[in-house]
Amino acid sequence: MVEYSDEEYTIQDFTHLHPLKLVDSNHKDEVICSICEELCSSSSSSTYGCMECKFFLHKSCMKSIPRQLINHHIHPCTLIFITYPYGGDECACCGERIVRRMKFSCGACELDLHVKCAIFPTIDSEDAKEIQHFSHPHTLALVQNDEEYGSEPRCVACAQICLAPAPTFRCSRSCDHFFLHKSCYVKLPYNSVNFKHPFHPKHPLTIKSLPYNDHIRTCDACFRGIDSALLAYSCQKPECKFNLHLDCYNQLSSITFRGHQHLLALLEKTPDVTCHLCGVNYRVAINFQG
Numbered sequence: 001m002v003e004y005s006d007e008e009y010t011i012q013d014f015t016h017l018h019p020l021k022l023v024d025s026n027h028k029d030e031v032i033c034s035i036c037e038e039l040c041s042s043s044s045s046s047t048y049g050c051m052e053c054k055f056f057l058h059k060s061c062m063k064s065i066p067r068q069l070i071n072h073h074i075h076p077c078t079l080i081f082i083t084y085p086y087g088g089d090e091c092a093c094c095g096e097r098i099v100r101r102m103k104f105s106c107g108a109c110e111l112d113l114h115v116k117c118a119i120f121p122t123i124d125s126e127d128a129k130e131i132q133h134f135s136h137p138h139t140l141a142l143v144q145n146d147e148e149y150g151s152e153p154r155c156v157a158c159a160q161i162c163l164a165p166a167p168t169f170r171c172s173r174s175c176d177h178f179f180l181h182k183s184c185y186v187k188l189p190y191n192s193v194n195f196k197h198p199f200h201p202k203h204p205l206t207i208k209s210l211p212y213n214d215h216i217r218t219c220d221a222c223f224r225g226i227d228s229a230l231l232a233y234s235c236q237k238p239e240c241k242f243n244l245h246l247d248c249y250n251q252l253s254s255i256t257f258r259g260h261q262h263l264l265a266l267l268e269k270t271p272d273v274t275c276h277l278c279g280v281n282y283r284v285a286i287n288f289q290g
């Protein structure tokens with residue numbers, strides 16, 4: 001990243017198509033930074049802007065923007081910074097329209113994020129005692145005393161037993177099985193509608209509790225059963241019956257394998273496996289060396 005001296009009157013930065021001019025400090029309380037969305041006078045940082053586009057940035061915010069985000073917690077694909085003249089797309093994080101002429105974007109999944117939502121993720125409130133989470137229809141309350149845990153409280157995200165003093169949320173109504181570590185909640189703050197996975201590129205996957213019935217769902221990555229009390233990634237089209245453990249989803253997203261153009265997971269047992277993308281029957285053989 002290039003260092004700009006405060007004296008520089010005009011700069012060219014990848015965050016905007018046109019040259020940006022230094023904004024007189026007397027006018028900083030009239031304009032809003034397009035990245036942090038605060039008044040430009042809110043920070044002592046100098047402010048640059050394009051009058052024609054009504055586009056303004058704190059210099060400090062401008063310097064915090066990378067050209068791409070890798071392994072972002074909201075979306076596993078590489079997200080590219082894009083400037084564009086007009087707004088209109090919806091942010092996959094907060095659901096609001098993106099109006100500030102720039103976004104982070106995954107072209108393959110057609111997913112867009114506000115720069116602010118991608119760079120400064122916020123949890124509703126650090127010390128919230130009651131929250132709403134997309135994975136459950138009822139509000140979740142912070143567990144206050146040990147009796148509330150019941151007999152075997154298991155977290156719906158990580159499947160581990162919830163023990164004090166790790167902060168845990170539980171269903172505020174009568175769903176005895178629904179517990180969620182606060183730390184797991186922080187990792188899953190957003191609904192993942194419109195996330196397409198390389199193993200199932202046709203339809204978006206959502207995180208949800210699988211329906212309770214006699215039919216045992218299996219994970220399409222590890223071929224093990226998915227406990228119906230746990231959250232899983234699931235295709236929205238019921239006829240697909242495509243499900244993934246949360247962990248398997250993350251692994252699949254990050255592991256690539258030389259010699260095969262599609263993503264592969266490391267499988268402990270390797271029965272004959274058919275690649276979901278190309279349909280080729282493929283025996284996975286991986287040797288660990290070290």
Ligand SMILES: [Zn+2]
Binds near residue numbers: 038057
């Ligand atoms: Zn700013």
Ligand SMILES: [Zn+2]
Binds near residue numbers: 016017018050054
């Ligand atoms: Zn401009």
Ligand SMILES: [Zn+2]
Binds near residue numbers: 092096
């Ligand atoms: Zn947003």
Ligand SMILES: [Zn+2]
Binds near residue numbers: 075106107109111196
């Ligand atoms: Zn993507």
Ligand SMILES: [Zn+2]
Binds near residue numbers: 156157159160181
């Ligand atoms: Zn957990």
Ligand SMILES: [Zn+2]
Binds near residue numbers: 138174175178
């Ligand atoms: Zn409930």
Ligand SMILES: [Zn+2]
Binds near residue numbers: 219222224245248
């Ligand atoms: Zn699995």
Ligand SMILES: [Zn+2]
Binds near residue numbers: 236237240242
């Ligand atoms: Zn599907």
